[in-house]
Amino acid sequence: MKLFNTLTRSTDELKPIATNSFGVYTCGPTVYDYAHIGHWYNYVRMDTLVRALQSAGNTVNWVMNITDVGHLVSDADDGEDKLEKGAKREGKTAWEVAEFYTQDFLEAMELLNIQKPDHVVKATDHIAEQIELIQRLEAKGYTYIIDDGVYFDTSKFEGYSAFAGLDLDEQQAGARVSINDQKRNQADFAVWKFSPTDSQRDMEWDNPFGNGRKGFPGWHIECSAMSMKYLGESFDIHTGGIDHIPVHHTNEIAQSEAATGKRFANYWMHSNHVTVNGEKISKSLGNGIRLQEIIAKGISAEAVRLNILESHYRSQSKFSWDSLEAAKNRLQHWQQVAVLVKQPQAASSADNDAMLVQELAAATSDIAAALNDDLNTPVILSRVDQALSVVEKQLISATSVQPFTKFLSYLEAVLGINLLLNLTELPQQVATLLEARSTVRSAKDWAESDSLRDQLAELGYGVKDLPNGTTIWFKL
């Protein structure tokens, strides 16, 4: 399988450290507020990577962190901790805020059918590991202590600027008014911050660095400590949003490789930005649409997922209500074809069955190929459209039900769109109405036929009359 690797800036063949087994780390949410649609693009795409690896026969150990402390408002290690800020906003403790938004995040993941990572790990549960990692860096001379915390000296790590292609001289020159004049280099970052002396934090810990002053970890050290704890000092794939490249991921690499002397992650996958009306999604613009807001407008989480898969993870995607509506219609069409599994219509014909089986096998192999080609989900969705339109035309006979069911299960596995789940057995009342409608249609009583169609719609069932004179039903 091939994936674009930010580390090499090329599309590389994935070779795991252990045969047929991948360790994947995903930078998770900072739980101080609701996740918005931009976040969901990111996590659906990471889930697609994991599904692709699994469907190619690999086992995956997937780790995602929950940042529940230490992510500051500014990348320059300045300003408030987002969790403490959220606590003030809501009149709660930082612990309560973290718990609330963590639960909300996990529930939305489930709605979007994002697989639960093998390890969902909280920064506050791994303070000891983070302190230990800082001590390793300290022992090797990579850190220094100033008034507000322990900092990593980026000038001591050769190749610091390589990952993001940073121009450090320019960064240094551009920082005429330094935010923190005790820092040795502009790019240096905090691995541990001391609690302020003039106010009480909700989250703070004893530590060996502050001469009795309590403190809390920096955001970057959390990901290094937790990824290495669960995946080892060198692991396969690290993922995150594209905006993590110049600071968060650059710093993760520097401190991890400085501590271990080994390559941190072999492959880096980054999900591109999503825009709303041409603007980046941000809280200040008020365009951070939540999943629940979309669901409240009658668009299912499954349609949202399909809409996300319509864009390639490396392209800049445009969120719009129109495209969501289009995805909803596309999903409905898929569901209408999928329901044929429950109502085989065509008479079995060896030629037809063979043609259908062949088409489904070809589609499966084309989908696998597109998945292996840097997760080309837009191509996959077109191929599904194509296969389903063949099924729709040919219909399903009793003998082709099995291969079609298998195809739908494959789609569930790789796309996380479960078309079989929506198929229920037909309630008796609905079956009776369908039967009655069939009778009046034979008698060409179109008015009565339409009235029965309306009654079926009220019960949540749609009908579609096929050219061969038969009718199929589907859930509305």
Ligand SMILES: [Zn+2]
């Ligand atoms: Zn991270």
